[in-house]
Amino acid sequence: MADKFNEELYDPVPLKKFDPEKELVADLYLKIDSKYLKYRHKGDAITSEKYDLFLSKSVAEVYFLKEVVQEVLSWLDATKEEAISEMVEKVGEENRELVEAREEIKEIIYETFADEELNSRAVEVLQHQSKEFIAMASEDKVNKAIIAKLTKFNSSVADHSVNTANVAIYIAMCCGFGAQYDLENIYMGALLHDYGKAKIPANILENKTNVRYSQAIQDHPNKGVGMIKKMKNIPEEVQMIVAQHHEQYNGSGFPSGLKGDGIYKFAMIVSMANIFNNIIEEELPKKGISEPNVEVYRKAIKVIEYDKGKQFNPEFIERTCDGLKLAFGNYQK
Numbered sequence: 001m002a003d004k005f006n007e008e009l010y011d012p013v014p015l016k017k018f019d020p021e022k023e024l025v026a027d028l029y030l031k032i033d034s035k036y037l038k039y040r041h042k043g044d045a046i047t048s049e050k051y052d053l054f055l056s057k058s059v060a061e062v063y064f065l066k067e068v069v070q071e072v073l074s075w076l077d078a079t080k081e082e083a084i085s086e087m088v089e090k091v092g093e094e095n096r097e098l099v100e101a102r103e104e105i106k107e108i109i110y111e112t113f114a115d116e117e118l119n120s121r122a123v124e125v126l127q128h129q130s131k132e133f134i135a136m137a138s139e140d141k142v143n144k145a146i147i148a149k150l151t152k153f154n155s156s157v158a159d160h161s162v163n164t165a166n167v168a169i170y171i172a173m174c175c176g177f178g179a180q181y182d183l184e185n186i187y188m189g190a191l192l193h194d195y196g197k198a199k200i201p202a203n204i205l206e207n208k209t210n211v212r213y214s215q216a217i218q219d220h221p222n223k224g225v226g227m228i229k230k231m232k233n234i235p236e237e238v239q240m241i242v243a244q245h246h247e248q249y250n251g252s253g254f255p256s257g258l259k260g261d262g263i264y265k266f267a268m269i270v271s272m273a274n275i276f277n278n279i280i281e282e283e284l285p286k287k288g289i290s291e292p293n294v295e296v297y298r299k300a301i302k303v304i305e306y307d308k309g310k311q312f313n314p315e316f317i318e319r320t321c322d323g324l325k326l327a328f329g330n331y332q333k
């Protein structure tokens with residue numbers, strides 16, 4: 001058995017490189033109090049839940065025995081390539097750059113969220129990548145519906161953030177908001193919307209039936225914005241999106257119970273994208289599928305379509321639903 005204390009036996013691998021739910025090709029170790037402890041066996045997977053727990057505990061690296069680390073790295077590269085190819089198949093070879101940029105952003109999100117505190121360097125990198133992504137996505141040659149399809153479903157906070165950001169800028173464009181500055185803010189706001197949730201302490205996250213968990217959920221928009229406010233370079237518009245992404249048009253949302261036009265319009269757009277993705281994420285395991293089918297998309301669109309100004313600003317509903325139906329084609333089948 002490998003010596004638990006011998007540093008020379010182990011090599012670190014950044015956790016951001018792993019996708020949840022993939023079977024590991026080697027035993028995985030965690031470093032706890034300078035001891036290397038076997039955490040998962042070869043053939044096991046890191047579940048989405050555990051992945052989020054790592055974020056909450058600010059775990060940035062996992063370890064493998066030196067003799068297998070090359071094999072692990074090649075496997076990770078192959079897994080990433082496979083994920084990119086699958087998405088390229090969905091959105092077309094001409095959009096490969098966007099797909100690669102999406103993967104890149106997901107890794108940066110993991111890195112940013114796994115830091116114990118939000119730091120300005122990480123935020124700068126995220127802002128830079130977001131700007132590049134928006135610039136690419138805004139090019140005339142890009143079919144805008146493609147943006148909403150750059151999604152990869154599992155229930156980890158990192159993928160959820162990127163999915164929400166992509167659907168949000170698509171919805172924004174459908175609703176007539178095309179200015180770079182607005183799209184960049186919507187994108188950043190959506191990427192960071194659940195930062196406060198990612199930072200719910202692990203002991204609370206591990207027991208979701210506890211009242212402290214529901215309290216933490218109620219508090220996560222404020223907690224997130226409190227952390228984000230410390231960064232001088234994050235625009236106020238982004239902060240407002242994070243603070244208000246669970247507010248509802250009829251005033252029954254949280255944390256402030258804001259109402260009607262009192263809710264920032266771009267927070268409303270992120271909220272629609274968030275709910276759309278949440279419904280898909282909830283439906284997939286119920287149906288035992290990993291990719292949404294027409295039925296799942298239809299259900300998610302219906303929730304928004306039939307809202308009639310309860311959660312969402314009615315001003316945006318029609319154009320949002322038309323856009324989503326267009327993006328998720330075959331809708332009539």
Ligand SMILES: [Fe+2]
Nearest residue numbers: 193194197245
């Ligand atoms: Fe949230």
